[in-house]
Amino acid sequence: xxxxxxxxxxxxxxxxxxxxxxxxxxxxxxxxxxxxxxxxxxxxxxxxxxxxxxxxxxxxxxxxxxxxxxxxxxxxxxxxxxxxxxxxxxxxxxxxxxxxxxxxxxxxxxxxxxxxxxxxxxxxxxxxxxxxxxxxxxxxxxxxxxxxxxxxxxxxxxxxxxxxxxxxxxxxxxxxxxxxxxxxxxxxxxxxxxxxxxxxxxxxxxxxxxxxxxxxxxxxx
Amino acid sequence: xxxxxxxxxxxxxxxxxxxxxxxxxxxxxxxxxxxxxxxxxxxxxxxxxxxxxxxxxxxxxxxxxxxxxxxxxxxxxxxxxxxxxxxxxxxxxxxxxxxxxxxxxxxxxxxxxxxxxxxxxxxxxxxxxxxxxxxxxxxxxxxxxxxxxxxxxxxxxxxxxxxxxxxxxxxxxxxxxxxxxxxxxxxxxxxxxxxxxxxxxxxxxxxxxxxxxxxxxxxxx
DNA sequence: TGCTTAGTCGAACGTTCGTTCGGAAACTTT
DNA sequence: AAAGTTTCCGAACGAACGTTCGACTAAGCA
Numbered sequence: 001x002x003x004x005x006x007x008x009x010x011x012x013x014x015x016x017x018x019x020x021x022x023x024x025x026x027x028x029x030x031x032x033x034x035x036x037x038x039x040x041x042x043x044x045x046x047x048x049x050x051x052x053x054x055x056x057x058x059x060x061x062x063x064x065x066x067x068x069x070x071x072x073x074x075x076x077x078x079x080x081x082x083x084x085x086x087x088x089x090x091x092x093x094x095x096x097x098x099x100x101x102x103x104x105x106x107x108x109x110x111x112x113x114x115x116x117x118x119x120x121x122x123x124x125x126x127x128x129x130x131x132x133x134x135x136x137x138x139x140x141x142x143x144x145x146x147x148x149x150x151x152x153x154x155x156x157x158x159x160x161x162x163x164x165x166x167x168x169x170x171x172x173x174x175x176x177x178x179x180x181x182x183x184x185x186x187x188x189x190x191x192x193x194x195x196x197x198x199x200x201x202x203x204x205x206x207x208x209x210x211x212x213x214x215x216x217x218x219x220x221x
Numbered sequence: 222x223x224x225x226x227x228x229x230x231x232x233x234x235x236x237x238x239x240x241x242x243x244x245x246x247x248x249x250x251x252x253x254x255x256x257x258x259x260x261x262x263x264x265x266x267x268x269x270x271x272x273x274x275x276x277x278x279x280x281x282x283x284x285x286x287x288x289x290x291x292x293x294x295x296x297x298x299x300x301x302x303x304x305x306x307x308x309x310x311x312x313x314x315x316x317x318x319x320x321x322x323x324x325x326x327x328x329x330x331x332x333x334x335x336x337x338x339x340x341x342x343x344x345x346x347x348x349x350x351x352x353x354x355x356x357x358x359x360x361x362x363x364x365x366x367x368x369x370x371x372x373x374x375x376x377x378x379x380x381x382x383x384x385x386x387x388x389x390x391x392x393x394x395x396x397x398x399x400x401x402x403x404x405x406x407x408x409x410x411x412x413x414x415x416x417x418x419x420x421x422x423x424x425x426x427x428x429x430x431x432x433x434x435x436x437x438x439x440x441x442x
Numbered sequence: 443t444g445c446t447t448a449g450t451c452g453a454a455c456g457t458t459c460g461t462t463c464g465g466a467a468a469c470t471t472t
Numbered sequence: 473a474a475a476g477t478t479t480c481c482g483a484a485c486g487a488a489c490g491t492t493c494g495a496c497t498a499a500g501c502a
Contacts, residue, residue, distance in 0.1 A: 011449080030337070032253035035489065046451050048492080057490065113334075115392065116251070151415075157400070157408050164389020165382045171336065172381050179378070187378050192412065194372075232479080257460065267481050269462080278460065 015053045018043055023064050027106035031061055031117040061114060062122040068107040069129045072100045076136070086144040091189050093137050097166050098185040102173065109170040134163070162192050236274045239264055244285050248327035252282055252338040282335060283343040289328040290350045293321045297357070307365040312410050314358050318387050319406040323394065330391045355384070383413050 021042045025034050036057060040047045054060045076096045080089055101108045118126055138159045144150050150158075165188055178184065242263045246255050257278060261268045275281045297317045301310055322329045339347055359380045365371055371379075386409055399405065 014449095030251075030253055032251055033338075036491085037489085047490095048451050048453090049449080051491070052449065052451095055491095117254075151411070153408060153411065154400070156398075157405065158412065160389070160393050161386045161409055161412055164392070165386045168381070168385025168389060171385070177377075179375070184378065187374060188382055190372070190374065191379065191382055256458075258458085268460095269481050269483090270479080272461070273479065273481095276461095 011053075014045075018045070018050065018053055019060075019064055019067065022060055023068075023106040023110055026061065026064065026114065027109040031110070031114045058119060058122060061110070061118060062126065064107065064110055065114070065118070065126050066129070068104065068111050069126065069133065071104075072096070073129065073133055075100065076133075080136075086140050086147065087149070087193070089140045090137070090144065090193065093140065094162070094166065094189045094192070095182070095185040098169065098188065099181045101166070101169055102175075102181040102184070105170060105173075112167045112170055134159070137162070162188075165192065232274075235266075239266070239271065239274055240281075240285055240288065243281055244289075244327040244331055247282065247285065247335065248330040252331070252335045279340060279343060282331070282339060283347065285328065285331055286335070286339070286347050287350070289325065289332050290347065290354065292325075293317070294350065294354055296321065297354075301357075307361050307368065308370070308414070310361045311358070311365065311414065314361065315383070315387065315410045315413070316403070316406040319390070319409065320402040322387070322390055323396075323402040323405070326391060326394075333388045333391055355380070358383070383409075386413065 018039070022034075022039050025038050025042055029038070036050060037047055039060075040050060043050070054063060076093065079092050079096055082092070083089060138155055141150070141155050141159050145152070145155060169184070172178075173184075179187065239260070243255075243260050246259055246263055250259070257271060258268055260281075261271060264271070275284060297314065300313050300317055303313070304310060359376055362371070362376050362380050366373070366376060390405070393399075394405075400408065
């Protein structure tokens with residue numbers, strides 16, 4: 001925490017500070033309409049000093065996106081280890097996503113909104129980690145399908161729909177009015193996993209983490 | 222169609238041509254990173270000539286957004302007139318949205334992606350029509366709730382989730398791989414209205430427009 | 443103490459931006 | 473044919489952009 005690096009000037013901490021401020025401004029104004037001078041103003045650092053910490057505006061966006069994606073993926077993989085039950089795993093996925101979204105709104109907005117702003121050296125790398133993230137959810141969904149527990153929907157469409165439902169949150173979530181992460185995650189999990197309509201046996205289902213793993217009882221489960 | 226306006230120069234048609242090209246470029250590069258010169262290049266019209274048709278870049282974006290929103294809303298209100306059954310109406314809403322989305326991908330991307338790019342004289346007006354659109358879906362959902370046919374979810378969250386699911390489509394839909402509008406709309410209607418899990422009576426449900434109106438069986442009507 | 447390296451920063455670079463202006467050209471009305 | 477109106481457009485405006493440069497100060501090491 002203190003500047004205990006060889007040099008007593010905490011260079012790494014300053015980069016993080018720049019990244020934090022830059023994420024805020026990118027989120028508020030958009031990448032393309034943010035100037036390096038805006039970031040200079042927000043951080044209090046002179047324009048030219050910024051270029052000691054990152055070599056281009058593109059690289060700055062890249063650093064923000066990679067950092068956010070790496071964090072959310074690490075956290076997710078940690079949490080997914082608690083169970084192999086696909087229903088629970090999907091629920092964990094949703095909760096993890098929403099939780100990260102609401103605790104890091106600026107970073108997540110940049111991730112969701114500035115997908116195409118990166119150009120080719122960087123674009124590829126962010127696309128790779130994104131594919132890994134997407135593939136994780138899709139894998140879980142397909143496992144669920146293999147067990148005959150879905151209604152046979154196209155996995156790609158289903159998972160991308162879920163993804164959209166969650167990623168759109170940055171456009172409307174208002175902490176003053178809307179539920180916190182836990183409740184929001186549970187609501188979306190219900191919509192996605194179960195649906196909105198009154199069904200006969202919906203009441204019996206629970207996807208909480210506390211719930212003991214499903215017993216296989218017959219047919220498909 | 223022919224230039225039968227008082228002047229034989231088809232000014233209105235030229236504006237439409239500019240709007241079409243501009244929507245394409247805004248969709249491809251983003252509003253902020255598109256220059257008027259880009260639009261000049263795409264339309265073949267000289268830079269300064271463009272300003273005869275719109276008075277500022279902001280106004281250009283405004284014209285595109287208002288036009289798209291007005292079209293989709295008009296079409297929707299027309300289609301909603303066929304039934305008062307809330308389940309069918311929600312289904313019509315979803316189908317209309319997706320259909321417009323996939324037949325006007327550029328306009329819809331601009332609508333979904335450049336929400337915050339407009340500034341104050343224009344922002345308010347687009348926000349107003351957007352609120353009307355959102356309110357329509359929410360009204361239908363609440364009617365459904367009043368009839369006791371939902372599982373009691375927060376209407377705001379539910380409708381915004383649906384909205385997100387549909388609006389995210391522009392980020393991933395690939396005509397070469399993904400289903401056409403009708404099928405996509407039905408899939409999303411199923412996810413939203415019904416859910417993804419195997420339930421006992423899911424098979425009996427249909428939300429097609431052809432289906433005769435539900436008979437009231439009890440509860441609220 | 444001096445030498446080297448890491449970090450700072452004012453000033454300026456070339457380019458691109460949105461927009462304007464004034465007059466030329468095209469068409470309509472008398 | 474003259475007058476009036478609408479449409480067109482080359483050239484230029486000041487402002488803002490991302491990035492660079494080179495001189496500077498402060499820290500770490502001998």
